[in-house]
Amino acid sequence: MPEESVENIDFEDLNNRAISQPLVRHIYTADPSAHVFNGKIYIYPSHDIDAGEAFDDLGSHFAMEDYHVLSMDSITSEAVDHGVALHVNDVPWAEKQLWAPDANEKDGKYYLFFPAKDHDGIFRIGVAISDLPTGPFVPQAEAIKGSFSIDPAVFKDDDGSYYLYFGGIWGGQLQRWREGIFNAAVPESPLAHLPAVNEPALCPKVARLTDNLLELTETPQDVLITDENGNPLLQGDADRRFFEASWLHKYNGKYYFSYSTGDTHFLCYAIGDNPYGPFTYQGKILNPVVGWTTHHSICEVEGKWYLFYHDSSLSKGVTHLRSVKVTELTHDAEGKIQTIEPYE
Ligand code: FUB
Numbered sequence: 001m002p003e004e005s006v007e008n009i010d011f012e013d014l015n016n017r018a019i020s021q022p023l024v025r026h027i028y029t030a031d032p033s034a035h036v037f038n039g040k041i042y043i044y045p046s047h048d049i050d051a052g053e054a055f056d057d058l059g060s061h062f063a064m065e066d067y068h069v070l071s072m073d074s075i076t077s078e079a080v081d082h083g084v085a086l087h088v089n090d091v092p093w094a095e096k097q098l099w100a101p102d103a104n105e106k107d108g109k110y111y112l113f114f115p116a117k118d119h120d121g122i123f124r125i126g127v128a129i130s131d132l133p134t135g136p137f138v139p140q141a142e143a144i145k146g147s148f149s150i151d152p153a154v155f156k157d158d159d160g161s162y163y164l165y166f167g168g169i170w171g172g173q174l175q176r177w178r179e180g181i182f183n184a185a186v187p188e189s190p191l192a193h194l195p196a197v198n199e200p201a202l203c204p205k206v207a208r209l210t211d212n213l214l215e216l217t218e219t220p221q222d223v224l225i226t227d228e229n230g231n232p233l234l235q236g237d238a239d240r241r242f243f244e245a246s247w248l249h250k251y252n253g254k255y256y257f258s259y260s261t262g263d264t265h266f267l268c269y270a271i272g273d274n275p276y277g278p279f280t281y282q283g284k285i286l287n288p289v290v291g292w293t294t295h296h297s298i299c300e301v302e303g304k305w306y307l308f309y310h311d312s313s314l315s316k317g318v319t320h321l322r323s324v325k326v327t328e329l330t331h332d333a334e335g336k337i338q339t340i341e342p343y344e
Pocket residue numbers: 030031046059062099100150151168244245293294295
């Protein structure tokens with residue numbers, strides 16, 4: 001539900017109805033990456049603030065400075081905020097804009113993966129390490145070599161391999177990496193450097209991580225999303241093509257790649273046979289919410305599947321002041337995900 005229509009919304013009603021409500025209300029949180037570690041639910045969200053930055057289509061108003069980790073004993077328990085887990089001032093290579101993070105665990109250590117703009121204004125992805133799932137996390141001195149753009153999501157496959165998915169167009173700068181190096185040419189407009197509407201859409205990226213989870217084993221590869229005939233989705237197919245917010249979950253041996261369509265405000269998914277794809281487009285997971293952005297994770301908790309997502313209903317429609325929510329997600333007998341209506 002994009003911003004222009006918020007004046008018609010009865011927020012009083014929305015914020016009191018028996019529909020999914022914010023997991024926490026004392027801070028604004030967004031872009032939730034949820035995992036179960038040692039039987040407990042941990043959520044790694046962005047921490048939204050109003051830093052007074054002007055609104056633009058590059059997302060300058062998303063000027064977040066730190067991360068807080070949330071935890072829940074069960075899906076119905078209250079979420080606990082564990083305080084500041086990482087601050088941008090403690091990341092040597094980063095200057096600003098701590099956008100959507102993810103985390104994963106290996107051999108008793110916890111790894112927080114996060115995007116930020118470096119001192120040249122280029123989004124990179126960094127890693128920070130902790131002995132606890134809640135942090136505090138100690139960042140590596142440099143961003144991951146060969147990383148770029150935003151929205152990291154780290155998937156652990158059953159064979160113990162970890163894969164980093166990432167990318168986002170417009171403010172996420174993916175369109176500036178089409179030739180393999182950052183295209184610094186002006187204009188900085190979010191629409192410059194994009195494919196034409198009749199060309200294949202830009203693909204999110206994937207690379208397998210090294211055993212210590214600190215580097216890429218390979219040059220990031222395209223995550224190809226095709227239609228039912230095997231043709232790449234086109235840039236003009238705005239209701240289906242990738243924009244940002246990669247996530248990967250595995251269900252009944254199939255790989256489900258899900259993502260946001262950004263300016264058309266859907267969460268969609270595609271299915272493949274391996275972590276690299278190609279993935280065939282299947283449908284919508286979530287219809288538009290209040291606020292411009294939509295970003296999620298999908299997590300199994302005690303045999304049921306849940307969609308963690310955000311909206312801007314608590315802030316009455318302020319796009320950069322969002323709240324994390326959770327709702328059950330259903331795979332039907334054929335493995336199709338039933339589309340969720342956020343306010344019904
Ligand atoms: O939170 C900042 C950005 O907004 C995220 O990185 C995008 O996915 C969108 O949710």
